[in-house]
Amino acid sequence: xxxxxxxxxxxxxxxxxxxxxxxxxxxxxxxxxxxxxxxxxxxxxxxxxxxxxxxxxxxxxxxxxxxxxxxxxxxxxxxxxxxxxxxxxxxxxxxxxxxxxxxxxxxxxxxxxxxxxxxxxxxxx
Numbered sequence: 413x414x415x416x417x418x419x420x421x422x423x424x425x426x427x428x429x430x431x432x433x434x435x436x437x438x439x440x441x442x443x444x445x446x447x448x449x450x451x452x453x454x455x456x457x458x459x460x461x462x463x464x465x466x467x468x469x470x471x472x473x474x475x476x477x478x479x480x481x482x483x484x485x486x487x488x489x490x491x492x493x494x495x496x497x498x499x500x501x502x503x504x505x506x507x508x509x510x511x512x513x514x515x516x517x518x519x520x521x522x523x524x525x526x527x528x529x530x531x532x533x534x535x536x537x
Contacts, residue, residue, distance in 0.1 A: 418489065422519065463477070
Protein backbone atom coordinates (compact mmCIF):
# COMPACT_ATOMS: atom_id res chain seq x y z
CA UNK A 413 0.00 0.00 0.00
CA UNK A 414 1.53 3.36 -0.99
CA UNK A 415 2.79 5.64 1.76
CA UNK A 416 2.88 9.43 1.61
CA UNK A 417 4.40 12.31 3.54
CA UNK A 418 2.27 15.31 4.27
CA UNK A 419 3.98 18.59 5.13
CA UNK A 420 2.55 21.86 6.38
CA UNK A 421 4.43 25.03 5.48
CA UNK A 422 3.42 28.33 6.98
CA UNK A 423 4.77 31.66 8.09
CA UNK A 424 6.72 31.38 11.31
CA UNK A 425 5.80 33.36 14.41
CA UNK A 426 2.13 33.97 13.59
CA UNK A 427 0.93 32.66 16.94
CA UNK A 428 -0.81 29.55 18.10
CA UNK A 429 -3.74 28.10 16.17
CA UNK A 430 -7.20 28.50 17.73
CA UNK A 431 -8.52 25.73 19.98
CA UNK A 432 -11.24 24.97 17.41
CA UNK A 433 -8.54 23.87 14.93
CA UNK A 434 -6.87 21.66 17.54
CA UNK A 435 -10.24 20.06 18.30
CA UNK A 436 -11.05 19.50 14.61
CA UNK A 437 -7.56 18.10 13.97
CA UNK A 438 -7.85 15.69 16.92
CA UNK A 439 -11.13 14.37 15.52
CA UNK A 440 -9.84 14.16 11.93
CA UNK A 441 -6.57 12.45 12.88
CA UNK A 442 -8.47 10.02 15.11
CA UNK A 443 -10.73 9.07 12.20
CA UNK A 444 -7.78 8.76 9.80
CA UNK A 445 -5.86 6.62 12.33
CA UNK A 446 -8.85 4.32 12.81
CA UNK A 447 -9.03 3.82 9.03
CA UNK A 448 -5.29 3.03 8.87
CA UNK A 449 -4.41 6.20 6.91
CA UNK A 450 -2.60 8.27 9.56
CA UNK A 451 0.51 6.36 10.66
CA UNK A 452 2.43 9.06 12.55
CA UNK A 453 2.93 12.79 12.58
CA UNK A 454 3.20 15.93 14.60
CA UNK A 455 3.99 19.60 14.78
CA UNK A 456 7.51 21.00 14.79
CA UNK A 457 9.09 23.63 17.00
CA UNK A 458 10.18 26.88 15.36
CA UNK A 459 13.49 27.40 13.62
CA UNK A 460 15.12 29.21 16.54
CA UNK A 461 16.82 25.94 17.54
CA UNK A 462 17.00 24.35 14.08
CA UNK A 463 20.30 23.08 12.74
CA UNK A 464 21.01 22.70 9.03
CA UNK A 465 23.98 21.02 7.44
CA UNK A 466 24.58 22.54 4.03
CA UNK A 467 26.67 20.63 1.47
CA UNK A 468 28.14 22.69 -1.36
CA UNK A 469 30.98 21.73 -3.65
CA UNK A 470 32.06 18.84 -1.44
CA UNK A 471 32.10 20.83 1.81
CA UNK A 472 29.72 20.57 4.75
CA UNK A 473 28.80 23.66 6.76
CA UNK A 474 26.62 23.84 9.86
CA UNK A 475 24.08 26.68 9.92
CA UNK A 476 22.09 27.24 13.12
CA UNK A 477 18.68 28.93 13.29
CA UNK A 478 16.81 31.13 13.46
CA UNK A 479 16.69 31.85 9.76
CA UNK A 480 15.64 35.43 9.14
CA UNK A 481 15.43 34.82 5.38
CA UNK A 482 12.85 32.05 5.77
CA UNK A 483 9.37 33.26 4.87
CA UNK A 484 7.64 29.90 5.27
CA UNK A 485 8.88 26.94 7.26
CA UNK A 486 7.73 23.34 7.66
CA UNK A 487 5.61 23.39 10.79
CA UNK A 488 4.25 19.85 10.78
CA UNK A 489 4.44 16.47 9.11
CA UNK A 490 2.48 13.25 8.75
CA UNK A 491 3.25 9.78 7.49
CA UNK A 492 0.15 8.55 5.68
CA UNK A 493 -0.97 5.38 3.93
CA UNK A 494 -3.71 5.09 1.32
CA UNK A 495 -4.72 2.56 -1.31
CA UNK A 496 -4.40 5.08 -4.13
CA UNK A 497 -2.86 8.45 -4.92
CA UNK A 498 -6.36 9.86 -5.46
CA UNK A 499 -7.39 8.89 -1.91
CA UNK A 500 -4.22 10.46 -0.52
CA UNK A 501 -4.89 13.69 -2.41
CA UNK A 502 -8.46 13.78 -1.09
CA UNK A 503 -7.19 13.26 2.47
CA UNK A 504 -4.62 16.05 2.15
CA UNK A 505 -7.27 18.39 0.76
CA UNK A 506 -9.55 17.62 3.73
CA UNK A 507 -6.64 18.38 6.05
CA UNK A 508 -6.03 21.73 4.34
CA UNK A 509 -9.75 22.55 4.50
CA UNK A 510 -9.66 22.19 8.29
CA UNK A 511 -7.18 25.07 8.38
CA UNK A 512 -9.28 27.18 6.00
CA UNK A 513 -12.36 26.60 8.15
CA UNK A 514 -10.95 26.88 11.67
CA UNK A 515 -7.99 29.27 11.15
CA UNK A 516 -8.86 31.42 8.11
CA UNK A 517 -6.26 34.07 9.04
CA UNK A 518 -3.50 31.53 8.46
CA UNK A 519 -1.74 31.24 5.12
CA UNK A 520 -0.34 27.74 4.71
CA UNK A 521 0.64 25.17 2.12
CA UNK A 522 -0.22 21.50 2.65
CA UNK A 523 2.13 19.40 0.52
CA UNK A 524 1.70 15.70 -0.28
CA UNK A 525 4.55 13.57 -1.58
CA UNK A 526 4.67 9.83 -2.16
CA UNK A 527 7.33 7.86 -0.28
CA UNK A 528 9.64 5.87 -2.56
CA UNK A 529 9.61 2.15 -1.79
CA UNK A 530 13.14 1.73 -3.08
CA UNK A 531 16.09 4.13 -3.28
CA UNK A 532 16.76 5.68 -6.68
CA UNK A 533 19.30 3.99 -8.92
CA UNK A 534 22.79 5.45 -8.48
CA UNK A 535 24.01 7.84 -11.12
CA UNK A 536 26.52 6.41 -13.50
CA UNK A 537 29.79 8.15 -13.18
